[in-house]
Amino acid sequence: MYVNLLSCTAQKPDKRAIAKCIAEISVNVSESLAYEFTEILLEGDVVDFEINDKNTGSALRALRKLDIDYEIIE
Secondary structure (H helix, E strand, O other), rough: EEEEEEOOOOOOHHHHHHHHHHOOOOOOOOHHHHHHHHHHHHHHOOEEEEOOOOHHHHHHHHHHHHEEEEEEEE
């Protein structure tokens, strides 16, 4: 499943936590690429990547916990 990260509405977003979350839930995204995705997201641009199918529910919960708005792409 693919996901678009649209925005982060947190008052003070934790860049390290967001990058770690992206690296853990995604398929083929390294830690350094996850940090780049985090910077792009916080600048206001959309980021898309593939989520590992076996942990989709927990991945989406983790994104909501970080106040990240997303949309699911089939």
